[in-house]
Amino acid sequence: MSIANIPEKVKIRLWGHAAGRGEYEGCNQPLWLDTLTQVEFNTAYIAHIIADRPDGPRGDAVLSEVLKDKISNLMLLCDVHHRLIDKEDIGGHPVERLRRMKSSHESRIELVSSLAADKQSHVLLYGANIGELSSPVSFQKATEAMLPERYPAEPQAISLGMKNSSAMDHDPEFWEAESRHLHAMFTRYVEPRLADGSIQHLSVFAAAPQPLLMHLGALLSDIPAADIYQLHREPVTWRWQPLSDDSGLQIEEPANLDGPPALVMSLSATITVDRIAAVLENPTIWLVTISRPNNDFLKSREQAEEFRRTVRVLLDRIKSRHGTDSSIHVFPAMPVALAVELGRIIMPKADLPLHIYDENRARGGFEYALTVPGGTPITRDP
Secondary structure (H helix, E strand, O other): OOOOOOOHHHHHHHHHHHOOEOOOOOOOOEOOEOOOOOOEOOOOEEEEOOOOOOOOOOOOOOHHHHOOOOHHHEEEEOHHHHHHHHHHOOOOOOHHHHHHHHHHHHHHHHHHHOOOHHHEEEEEEEEOOEOOEOOOOOHHHHHHHHOOOOEEOOOOOEEOOOOOOOOOOOOOOHHHHHHHHHHHHHHHHOHHHHHOOOOOEEEEEEEOOHHHHHHHHHHHOOOOEEEEOOOEOOOOEOOOOOOOOOOOOEEEOOOOOOOOEEEEEEOOOOOOHHHHHOOOOOOEEEEEEOOOOOOOOOOOHHHHHHHHHHHHHHHHHHHHHHOOOOOEEEEEEOOHHHHHHHHHHOOOOOOOOEEEEEEEHHHOEEEEEEEEOOOOOOOOOO
């Protein structure tokens, strides 16, 4: 038990450094309220790293007296972690470990609180079922990925997904139900706020079948400022990584234009011609690929920027070769962020319509899903 009389001004400074949150690693609990009842009152404890008496936890014959009221030796903790470090597991909490916790927490608070107002961004989450998997997007994971370049403008995300949906991407009604819901949610919760200027920047975290991601991108367009994030497998994070070795896009144009244009995105996996020919007669293949297609090649913002520039030019090239009365059939195997970006770069009044296909093993291969742009997608064969 502490016997030191800590000056009030030191307590106030500690509260400021900790932002009123528990400094134990992973805690971060607000210490000004009871999170169960939401009643606001002081729930904090001020703990000593080196005890204020030599026989206390981590006490020292000399330093206990010297550091008893120094802010460098004090931590703001909740009741649970105060008891843990001073009673239940003293041996597991040596001085250096507690100092690292304090430094890490206070450095993070200083970083976040120093961000300028123009760095705020509204978090937009969109998830839909993929095969047997549900969406992995969450506000907490999004916030971790944004910092330190951006921080959330609001304490909650704008969520566009259909909650508790039982529809799976092999169900006949899936595409119509999900695309109409996405369109309705975007029109209700995002579009008006973009129009009135209350949203200046968006940070988009999405995990859904690729046709729906392209539909989301088309709804967003490239007019509002937005960062589109990618969920990485190694390491598992939404935070952008250093530039990948597989960064260079390769474009293969067709030798002739006998059939309808098929834009094949062979990025996260290889798509063979026979799988396209099974659903599209005599296709003219326009291929976008990399040296080694794999499902975790997209690591950096620079790769996403290269993709936007390259495919923007390619869409114009396809229109010039096939004519303005054509449509482009898109067969994607690509990262989720690039699927959203593909939708964003489409110019509704200038570009050819994109008929998007989805490969679903439960239904025997590629099948038509929806068309972008144009609001609520078509739900019949193109």
